[in-house]
Amino acid sequence: MNITIVAGARPNFMKIAPIIEAIQNKKKDGVNINYRLVHTGQHYDKNLSDTFFEELNIPFPDSNLNVKSGTQAEQTAAIMIGFEKELEQNSSDLVMVVGDVTSTMACTIVAKKANTKVAHVEAGIRSGDMKMPEEINRIVTDSLTDYFFTTSMYANENLMKLGIPKSNIFFVGNVMIDTLRKNEARLKKPVIWKDLGLSEKQYFVMTLHRPSNVDEEDLLKKLVTQIVLLSENYPIIFPVHPRTKKLLSGLDLNFKNLHYVNPLGYLEFNYLVKHAFAVLTDSGGITEETTVMNVPCLTLRDSTERPETCDIGTNILVGNDSEKIENAFKILLTKSWKQGSIPELWDGNAANRIVNHLVDIYKL
Structure with missing residues (x-):
């Protein structure tokens, strides 16, 4: 065959x-x-x-x-x-x-x-x-x-x-989890860990690439600004997708705790995710990995094709709704995020x- x-x-x-x-x-x-x-x-x-x-x-x-x-x-x-x-x-x-x-x-x-x-x-x-x-x-x-x-x-x-x-x-x-399980012991600390003075569970990871979040400049600026202001000065590590990088260049989003980094390889990126305080993302796949690694995840979308990550896992949907994002941060920062479990198979x-x-x- x-x-x-x-x-x-x-x-x-x-x-x-x-x-x-x-x-x-x-x-x-x-x-x-x-x-x-x-x-x-x-x-x-x-x-x-x-x-x-x-x-x-x-x-x-x-x-x-x-x-x-x-x-x-x-x-x-x-x-x-x-x-x-x-x-x-x-x-x-x-x-x-x-x-x-x-x-x-x-x-x-x-x-x-x-x-x-x-x-x-x-x-x-x-x-x-x-x-x-x-x-x-x-x-x-x-x-x-x-x-x-x-x-x-x-x-x-x-x-x-x-x-x-x-x-x-x-x-x-989920074959994505096959890869995660096989490589968990191989995850490696990226160079930026030392460069940015990161420490365990003391930073956020953020990824944005969906048109609903990044295509409209005013919305993107408002979203990123709100996240930074709610973060209580925790470092925010933002690996920037090439498409998003172009859009960010003219928005003057310069905050001391917001760190743009180049896209990372699989082993380095998942090291960051595993040791993060929380993840903010509009990616579907990342919500699967955060669920398995038991990391709180705010999904910056109004819907998900992976409802099990919300019903069973550590993920919640907040979209780009200011009130939902603020409420999610309150839960995070009071250390009362829901405890997730791993979906079947x-x-x-x-x-x-x-x-x-x-x-x-x-x-x-």
Whole structure:
């Protein structure tokens, strides 16, 4: 069996790492299973792509489509053109896509038009927010997918409401947590720890990149200013996404305790998260990691495709609502944040379950 695995953006790399390892282990056991790794090049900053292959011991891609930046339509078109050629030149029994980025949707469309089966890892998650490009990617991908590997029973329910047969839905857990569990002992203190005089549980980590937060200058300035004023001079470490960096350049957001840093590698960033007092983010994936590491997390969004991180984990939704943010800080600073627990099957073995299901499906 030949599987084509697609990776395009930072979160994808964390998800494919344990899957590749599980495939390699099956192959060592004599199972006829092979993979070809295709990197679409959707993220092209070194700290957002190449470093993950090095840090997470992922073999370098067999093919890189080198798509790079562009509008949503330009990226989608370029990925589809490149991936169509890839599949023509390298036949595949199954295309495996992960997550909900542009590459996920574009490669799914190409695979189905080439009459190739598709497996979607992290299928079925929904935010209900159609303004998010990722939500459209999820809907399109899941409308074409053949095998659905899910992270939660919420996702299963979403898929069954669409009429997806239960026999095609596999609740396997969260591959992102496989990677976290495997690498927890390898997390490394970044250089900025010493440079900024950081100490355990005495700083915040913040990430912002979603258009709803960063596209409107006045809103972004108001949001960051409020967070700084509520932080009681705790250092705020803000790894700045390349897209956000451009937007911040003219806003005069200069505060003594707000520290802009370059994007960090996986091991350094998660070291910061694990030892933070709290995390403020509009990322979905980070809310999964904070839940497992039991770190308070304020999600600067009005909805989430990962409700288990709120219902079970350490996450709460505050959006960019000033009152909700203020109330959340009061809870944080009085040390009365809710105690979370770890969702079902977020145990570090999701990738093995995925590959075992594929072995069963294809009778390998």
